[in-house]
Amino acid sequence: MSRDADTDIHARRLTTDGSRVEDREWLESLESVFQRQGPQRIGDLLTRLRARASALGVTERLGRTTPYVNTIPADQQPPYPGIMKVERQIKSIIRWNAMAMVVRANREEHGIGGHISSYASVATLFEVGFNHFFRGRTSEQEGDIVYFQGHAAPGVYARAFLEGRLSGFDLENFRRELKPEGGLPSYPHPRLMKDFWEFPTVSMGLSPIMAIYQARFNRYLENRGLKLPSDQKIWAFLGDGEMDEPESLGAITVASRECLDNLIFVVNCNLQRLDGPVRGNGKIIQELEGLFTGAGWNVIKVLWGSSFDPLFAADKEGLLARRMEEVPDGQFQKYVASSGDYIRKDFFGKDPRLLELVKNYSDEQIKDLRRGGHDPVKVYAAYKAAVEHRGSPTLILAQTIKGYGLGEAGEGRNITHQQKKLNEQELLAFRTRFGIPISDGEVQEAPFYRPIDEAEEMQYLRERRRQLGGSVPHRLVQVKPLKAPPEALFEEFYQGSGDRTEATTMVFVRLLAKLLKDKDIGKLIVPIVPDEARTFGMESLFRQVGIYSSLGQQYEPVDKESLLYYKEQKDGAILEEGITEAGSMSSFLAAGTAYATHSINTVPFYFFYSIFGMQRMFDLIWAAGDVKARGFLVGGIAGRTTLAGEGLQHSDGHSHLFALAAPHLKAYDPAFGYELAVIVRDGLHRMYEKQEDICYYVTMMNEFYPMPPMPEGVRDGILRGMYKYKPASAKKTPLKVNLLGSGTILNEAVKAQEILESQYGVAADVWSVTSYKELYTDAIETERWNRLHPQEEQKRCYVQECFEGQDGVFVAASDYVKVLPSMIAKWVPGRLIPLGTDGFGRSDTRAALRNYFEVDWRFITLAALSGLADEGKIKRDKVQKAIKDLDVDPDKMSPLDV
Ligand SMILES: Cc1ncc(C[n+]2csc(CCOP(=O)(O)OP(=O)(O)O)c2C)c(N)n1
Numbered sequence: 001m002s003r004d005a006d007t008d009i010h011a012r013r014l015t016t017d018g019s020r021v022e023d024r025e026w027l028e029s030l031e032s033v034f035q036r037q038g039p040q041r042i043g044d045l046l047t048r049l050r051a052r053a054s055a056l057g058v059t060e061r062l063g064r065t066t067p068y069v070n071t072i073p074a075d076q077q078p079p080y081p082g083i084m085k086v087e088r089q090i091k092s093i094i095r096w097n098a099m100a101m102v103v104r105a106n107r108e109e110h111g112i113g114g115h116i117s118s119y120a121s122v123a124t125l126f127e128v129g130f131n132h133f134f135r136g137r138t139s140e141q142e143g144d145i146v147y148f149q150g151h152a153a154p155g156v157y158a159r160a161f162l163e164g165r166l167s168g169f170d171l172e173n174f175r176r177e178l179k180p181e182g183g184l185p186s187y188p189h190p191r192l193m194k195d196f197w198e199f200p201t202v203s204m205g206l207s208p209i210m211a212i213y214q215a216r217f218n219r220y221l222e223n224r225g226l227k228l229p230s231d232q233k234i235w236a237f238l239g240d241g242e243m244d245e246p247e248s249l250g251a252i253t254v255a256s257r258e259c260l261d262n263l264i265f266v267v268n269c270n271l272q273r274l275d276g277p278v279r280g281n282g283k284i285i286q287e288l289e290g291l292f293t294g295a296g297w298n299v300i301k302v303l304w305g306s307s308f309d310p311l312f313a314a315d316k317e318g319l320l321a322r323r324m325e326e327v328p329d330g331q332f333q334k335y336v337a338s339s340g341d342y343i344r345k346d347f348f349g350k351d352p353r354l355l356e357l358v359k360n361y362s363d364e365q366i367k368d369l370r371r372g373g374h375d376p377v378k379v380y381a382a383y384k385a386a387v388e389h390r391g392s393p394t395l396i397l398a399q400t401i402k403g404y405g406l407g408e409a410g411e412g413r414n415i416t417h418q419q420k421k422l423n424e425q426e427l428l429a430f431r432t433r434f435g436i437p438i439s440d441g442e443v444q445e446a447p448f449y450r451p452i453d454e455a456e457e458m459q460y461l462r463e464r465r466r467q468l469g470g471s472v473p474h475r476l477v478q479v480k481p482l483k484a485p486p487e488a489l490f491e492e493f494y495q496g497s498g499d500r501t502e503a504t505t506m507v508f509v510r511l512l513a514k515l516l517k518d519k520d521i522g523k524l525i526v527p528i529v530p531d532e533a534r535t536f537g538m539e540s541l542f543r544q545v546g547i548y549s550s551l552g553q554q555y556e557p558v559d560k561e562s563l564l565y566y567k568e569q570k571d572g573a574i575l576e577e578g579i580t581e582a583g584s585m586s587s588f589l590a591a592g593t594a595y596a597t598h599s600i601n602t603v604p605f606y607f608f609y610s611i612f613g614m615q616r617m618f619d620l621i622w623a624a625g626d627v628k629a630r631g632f633l634v635g636g637i638a639g640r641t642t643l644a645g646e647g648l649q650h651s652d653g654h655s656h657l658f659a660l661a662a663p664h665l666k667a668y669d670p671a672f673g674y675e676l677a678v679i680v681r682d683g684l685h686r687m688y689e690k691q692e693d694i695c696y697y698v699t700m701m702n703e704f705y706p707m708p709p710m711p712e713g714v715r716d717g718i719l720r721g722m723y724k725y726k727p728a729s730a731k732k733t734p735l736k737v738n739l740l741g742s743g744t745i746l747n748e749a750v751k752a753q754e755i756l757e758s759q760y761g762v763a764a765d766v767w768s769v770t771s772y773k774e775l776y777t778d779a780i781e782t783e784r785w786n787r788l789h790p791q792e793e794q795k796r797c798y799v800q801e802c803f804e805g806q807d808g809v810f811v812a813a814s815d816y817v818k819v820l821p822s823m824i825a826k827w828v829p830g831r832l833i834p835l836g837t838d839g840f841g842r843s844d845t846r847a848a849l850r851n852y853f854e855v856d857w858r859f860i861t862l863a864a865l866s867g868l869a870d871e872g873k874i875k876r877d878k879v880q881k882a883i884k885d886l887d888v889d890p891d892k893m894s895p896l897d898v
């Protein structure tokens with residue numbers, strides 16, 4: 001069928017009668033070659049014809065699309081292995097319950113939301129999977145990984161209800177998670193349903209990229225010998241509107257390049273998104289086919305149901321396929337909401353020969369011609385072909401109807417996405433259409449319906465799942481805790497670097513190299529980097545552990561002679577992702593959840609340029625929280641004044657602000673090697689030994705200075721957010737301040753401490769603040785506890801404990817925006833003066849930048865004096881003099897002048 005149509009597209013360009021005869025002759029020859037020698041021979045012939053045409057100067061490129069028909073012809077479909085009638089009953093009941101969940105929830109609480117029409121369109125695509133393909137996880141098999149289209153969640157819940165995994169209460173409390181007896185979250189959130197959902201999928205575009213890197217990571221684990229090869233499939237169910245997200249398409253060549261035949265995308269092409277048609281004037285399916293074919297995917301189109309088969313068989317001239325191709329999506333949507341009579345006139349009426357095809361069809365029959373994505377036979381054929389396909393990933397484009405079965409209530413209507421309420425008539429119609437045994441009298445209540453356990457469909461449903469290895473989705477954590485490496489491994493970092501200068505970036509890379517060598521944990525460490533390894537001085541790791549490539553290294557690297565050559569290998573540990581922060585983050589997600597997905601405690605360390613971290617990938621970082629990923633996010637060459645020369649788009653002074661918003665993130669801005677080592681050890685301990693579902697964000701900087709040895713008793717402070725790094729000297733001075741410094745700016749505070757004491761007679765304690773987020777979180781939690789327990793002994797937060805007995809002036813400087821230190825002002829027993837780097841970055845030297853942003857030792861000194869003056873402890877002329885002495889320009893531009 002597709003072959004006829006293919007050649008016919010050429011034919012339609014020719015208009016004369018002679019051309020028609022010629023067409024027919026060619027087509028007949030083609031047909032006869034096909035009958036005698038099969039499709040392979042046709043392929044050969046076409047290749048030769050194309051070559052000859054090219055030699056004759058015909059430059060026309062053959063398109064990347066096939067006609068608008070099913071890829072698998074009817075005569076090549078496998079027999080359907082299930083009992084269709086029973087499966088239909090099951091599906092209908094699930095449809096009903098999914099709809100009822102949303103309708104009931106919105107009756108009880110107006111505006112609580114939910115989606116009916118997306119599941120209505122994807123039901124058959126899910127159900128064929130549930131009954132015949134999605135394998136559960138057992139001790140014998142890994143099971144499959146399924147990313148369910150997020151807002152089709154009601155259908156997954158409704159199936160779980162039939163399977164007995166969820167109760168009527170659960171369904172009743174859809175979107176009412178805070179009810180005392182609990183409820184169901186709107187969408188797939190592993191964080192909130194940790195035994196059920198495996199992957200968060202509702203932020204459009206994240207599933208496709210996560211699924212690609214998941215499939216790739218599975219191969220990585222196999223190639224590195226961390227897991228046995230398996231035939232596990234990764235299924236991603238996506239919306240056609242969702243495919244417009246850059247993340248949906250941005251990594252598709254990764255999948256083909258890596259030959260990920262373990263990956264299957266199923267795009268639910270209902271031709272609509274939220275507001276209206278996805279491509280009213282175009283054809284989204286053809287567009288996606290072209291893109292994915294070009295990217296090297298195996299593309300299978302499931303466009304028309306079995307009821308179209310006789311029409312295609314009767315249409316010898318390929319007119320039907322041609323007509324289907326010329327009708328834009330918006331018009332196909334119109335047909336959904338139109339009568340058979342309209343379709344006959346508008347679609348078939350364009351050509352008398354097409355009208356002839358349907359002359360024996362009633363209007364109802366025309367209206368009932370089904371789309372492929374609603375026909376289990378067609379869907380099964382596509383899925384089977386997909387799981388059997390080898391060598392490349394598969395894309396299934398299934399044409400469906402949004403709001404299928406809702407009729408007047410929304411089927412194919414532009415409002416259907418938002419439809420949450422059905423009136424009595426609409427409920428009756430739905431009930432009747434799907435044959436749900438609920439009486440007219442009861443329908444208005446939209447009750448949930450579950451047949452008795454002995455019912456045929458219930459037995460069938462259970463048996464199918466039993467055969468496939470249990471329920472899906474099912475998040476199962478069976479991993480054994482991993483012991484954090486012993487203190488001895490970290491010892492050298494606690495010692496400091498003596499006179500040798502180092503940057504925290506260097507320390508981190510050395511620490512990572514050491515972890516990679518560790519006999520217990522080494523193999524589990526997964527360094528991830530988006531083409532930035534040399535920036536961080538990580539190239540020594542190329543040689544040490546190799547760069548992962550499923551192909552090994554099939555060329556002689558240009559730098560083979562050098563010690564640190566670019567060494568790709570099949571069991572390489574480094575995921576050198578190229579310039580894709582989103583891809584790298586998706587690898588982080590796969591590696592950070594391997595404890596659940598594969599029962600393997602892989603430990604991802606994702607190193608990125610800090611400016612291109614949080615602000616670029618925050619949605620995926622948020623997803624990391626939802627999916628309960630564990631691992632280290634490392635923001636390199638951070639700090640708005642520490643990164644010299646790079647300027648406005650590179651200098652990060654706000655990633656810690658983003659980190660503040662992610663509840664699962666610990667966020668640290670260490671100044672010294674020992675701080676970093678303590679933090680990393682704590683991370684390994686909490687995430688892998690204690691199995692806490694958190695991630696660590698650590699910034700590292702590229703400024704060189706000697707790394708001091710770890711003072712006694714500071715470990716706890718490092719982790720809680722601050723400790724006294726350098727107390728004021730014993731010298732008696734009448735004035736006292738506290739200086740708080742973070743990251744490299746701590747060194748500026750130390751210098752200010754000296755100047756204040758030696759030149760201004762002010763004593764200063766210097767505190768290293770490793771995490772304002774920790775300090776703030778502890779403070780607000782303490783405050784909350786006190787508020788809720790007014791008659792109990794009131795607690796003090798850590799900041800208050802640290803500054804016990806102190807008052808006066810506190811200057812807090814960091815390479816980040818001022819709001820970070822300001823967050824703790826309320827609990828500081830005095831005047832807190834924040835210094836920071838608000839404003840756009842500039843290209844210049846470190847010294848010039850610190851002057852510009854007013855965070856160097858001069859400004860810290862000045863802030864301390866100014867604070868003392870405000871307190872009435874010194875005269876203002878002393879501050880004025882300091883401005884002169886410190887060479888501060890009082891009329892300098894504010895870094896916030898934009
Ligand atoms: C990143 C993001 N932007 C917007 C939304 C809101 N949203 C939810 S569903 C939807 C339309 C989805 O259309 P499509 O992908 O075609 O799925 P369908 O419901 O048609 O199956 C939108 C815009 C979202 N969930 N995520």
Ligand SMILES: [Mg+2]
Pocket residue numbers: 239240241268269270271272273278402
């Ligand atoms: Mg859609």
